[in-house]
Amino acid sequence: MEASKTTGLTESPHYVRMSLAAAMTLGFKRGLFYRNARLYCINLLLTYEQGCAARCAYCGLSGKRPGTYGGKSFIRVTWPTYDLGEVMDRIAERGRRVQRICLSMITSKRAVEDTEEICARLRSRLDTPISVLVSPTILRAGDLRAFRRAGADKVGVAVDLATPELFELYRGKGVGGPHRWTRYWECLAEALEVFGQGNAGPHFMVGMGETEEEMCRAIQRARDMGGRTHLFSFYPEAGSALEHRPPPPIDQYRRVQLARYLVDERLSHESRFSYDEEGRIADFGLSRGNLDLVIETGEPFRTSGCTGRDGHVACNRPFANSRPGPHMRNYPFPPTADDVARIRRQMGQVPMTAGTTQEDDREFRAESAGS
Numbered sequence: 001m002e003a004s005k006t007t008g009l010t011e012s013p014h015y016v017r018m019s020l021a022a023a024m025t026l027g028f029k030r031g032l033f034y035r036n037a038r039l040y041c042i043n044l045l046l047t048y049e050q051g052c053a054a055r056c057a058y059c060g061l062s063g064k065r066p067g068t069y070g071g072k073s074f075i076r077v078t079w080p081t082y083d084l085g086e087v088m089d090r091i092a093e094r095g096r097r098v099q100r101i102c103l104s105m106i107t108s109k110r111a112v113e114d115t116e117e118i119c120a121r122l123r124s125r126l127d128t129p130i131s132v133l134v135s136p137t138i139l140r141a142g143d144l145r146a147f148r149r150a151g152a153d154k155v156g157v158a159v160d161l162a163t164p165e166l167f168e169l170y171r172g173k174g175v176g177g178p179h180r181w182t183r184y185w186e187c188l189a190e191a192l193e194v195f196g197q198g199n200a201g202p203h204f205m206v207g208m209g210e211t212e213e214e215m216c217r218a219i220q221r222a223r224d225m226g227g228r229t230h231l232f233s234f235y236p237e238a239g240s241a242l243e244h245r246p247p248p249p250i251d252q253y254r255r256v257q258l259a260r261y262l263v264d265e266r267l268s269h270e271s272r273f274s275y276d277e278e279g280r281i282a283d284f285g286l287s288r289g290n291l292d293l294v295i296e297t298g299e300p301f302r303t304s305g306c307t308g309r310d311g312h313v314a315c316n317r318p319f320a321n322s323r324p325g326p327h328m329r330n331y332p333f334p335p336t337a338d339d340v341a342r343i344r345r346q347m348g349q350v351p352m353t354a355g356t357t358q359e360d361d362r363e364f365r366a367e368s369a370g371s
C-alpha cells in the first residue's frame with residue numbers, strides 16, 4: 001500500500017478506511033465471527049490526515065478526541081486503510097457474497113467531491129448497490145443528485161439523537177460542533193425526494209438520555225416521511241467524551257427494537273402506543289396475541305439496515321453494538337427459538353431465571369454491569 005502521489009498521504013479518494021468486519025470479509029484481516037455470522041455490506045469510510053471537523057461526543061472519530069485520525073477507532077473497532085483499487089478487486093472476487101457497499105462521509109472540505117468520485121469509480125467496476133452515509137452539514141443543493149448520478153441508490157442520515165435538545169448537547173453547541181438538528185431532517189427529506197421513498201433513512205441510537213416515547217416519535221416521524229430507521233444501541237467508545245456512559249438497559253433496547261419494527265413494517269403506529277410515567281412503552285397498540293406472533297418471528301431484533309440485491313438486510317453490522325455473545329443487541333442472523341426465549345426474558349416477559357444457562361447468567365451479569 002503506497003501513499004498517493006499528490007499528497008504523499010494515504011488519503012481519499014485513492015484510499016479508504018474499512019470496518020474490521022469488512023476487512024475480514026474481504027480477506028485483508030484474519031478472524032472468525034461469533035456463531036459464524038456473515039457480513040453482507042462492505043462499510044467504507046473517507047480518510048484524511050486532518051480527520052473529521054465535527055466533535056460528536058460519542059464518536060471515536062471526533063476532532064476533539066486525542067490521537068491521529070488514522071489511529072482512531074470507530075464504533076469500538078479499528079478501521080484499517082486500503083487502496084481503493086485493491087478493495088474493488090476483492091469485492092469483485094467475492095461476487096454476490098457482497099450485497100452492498102456503504103461509503104461513510106466525514107465532515108471535511110474534500111468529502112463531497114471525493115464521495116462523488118469514489119461512487120463513480122465503484123460503479124465503473126462493480127454492479128454492487130451503493131449507499132452513502134452522508135454528512136448533511138457540508139452538503140449543498142445538487143450534491144445528493146450528483147451522488148445518485150455517480151451510482152449510489154440509498155442514503156443514510158445519521159440523526160442519531162431522538163430530540164433537538166440531545167442533538168444540540170452531543171453534536172451541536174454542547175460540544176462546539178457544527179451540526180444542527182433541523183439540517184439533518186431537511187437532508188433526510190431531500191434524500192427521500194432524490195432517491196425515492198424507502199431509499200433513505202435515519203440512524204437512531206438508543207440510550208442517549210431520550211425516553212422510549214421520544215425515540216418512538218422520531219422513528220414514526222421518519223416513517224411518515226417515507227424513511228426506514230436503522231437502529232443502534234449506544235456502546236461506549238474508549239477515549240470519547242462518553243466513554244463512561246453505560247449502554248441502555250437491554251429491556252429498553254428490546255422494546256424500542258420491537259417498536260421500530262412495528263412502525264417501519266406498518267404493523268402499528270406510534271399514536272396507538274401508550275407509555276408509563278417514565279415514558280417507557282407500556283402498549284404497542286397491538287393485541288397480545290398478535291404481538292406474541294411478531295416477537296416469535298425474531299425479526300424485530302435483527303439488525304435494521306440497508307438491503308441488498310436480494311431484498312434482505314445487507315448492512316447487518318455483526319456485533320457493532322455489543323459484545324459477541326448471547327446478549328447481543330442487533331442479531332446479524334435470524335434469531336433461533338432459544339434466542340427468542342432469551343429475548344422474552346430480557347424484555348421481562350418471562351422470569352429471567354426460566355431456562356437460563358450458566359453462560360446466560362454470566363453474560364447477563366456482565367451485561368447489566370455495562371462491561
Ligand code: SF4
Pocket residue numbers: 041043100101102103131132133155156157203230304305306315
Ligand atoms: S444502514 Fe448501513 S449501509 Fe445503510 S447508510 Fe447506514 S451504515 Fe450505510
